[in-house]
Amino acid sequence: MDHEGLAPHTTISGLRQREPGQTGGRPITNETARPPLPRRPVPPHGPARRALPRPHAGHTPTSLVCVLLCEDQEVFRIGMREVLEAQPDMAVVAETTHLPEALEAADGCRTQVVVVRQGLVAGAALPLLRTLCSRDTAVLVLAEPGTESEPEVVEILQAGVRGYLPRRSDAQRLVDGVRALARHEAALDPSATDQLVQYLTDPQARPAPAVRALDRLTERQREVAELVAQGLSNEEIATRLFLSLATVKSHLTASMRRLDVRTRTQLAILVNRDSSPAA
16 A cells, blocks of 8 residues: 555554654653552452441341341352352341341341251241241242152241252352342242142142141140130130130140141131041
8 A cells, every 4th residue: 555645653544653752742751751550459368358238227228138148068158158249239147057046137137038958947947937937038948959858848838938949059040049039029949839739739749647736735725726716805715714814825825836826817727727527
């Protein structure tokens, strides 16, 4: 290409090249040169960890999902924390190793979602799981291989759990599940959904109870529970059975504890179910 006619120090694009030592058309002198910017010190152990905002009493950002981890295996708990806190809309506000601790911590840090290993909510811990679910807290249960038995999954879902995923789920699936629960949606693995449908549609899939629930009560406790199911108040029950009001309350409290229910309505439903011909 013929470049004749171009001004000296002009490129093909038409931009005039700068003379050595020039910037913006002005020569660099001691008066115009900028001092070098100071370098940011690098921590000896790598970049500092990004600190996400933590909610405190009286203030919880509405856009931040506050998560509590209930996991007794430290390596796994640390991994979940790293995954969740890498999200701009999430913060792990507490970590516990047992469900009773999680129940207490959830009240103190205004938790929205609790992530817990299935082995920590089964058996004797099931009543605590019901209590946790009855509050304004969503629970995500992570199932280990071999623990996804149908009766146990159904019990967990009946306790009020809306999130059930395999513990081997990838990081994105965990994040998506937490976000879904924070939006008051369900996050259920297809296997859990299949087992629930099987349980609800196939009566043979339901294990028959060895004894009726009311058989766990004393005769007087059963009488009180049956009158509650009929809609009578404590005062009316006391009059009907010729008992003091304090005695009625004592029998009622003992009955609800033995039957693992929290309200009079739940007690009435249980009594009516056990008293029906199909029970």
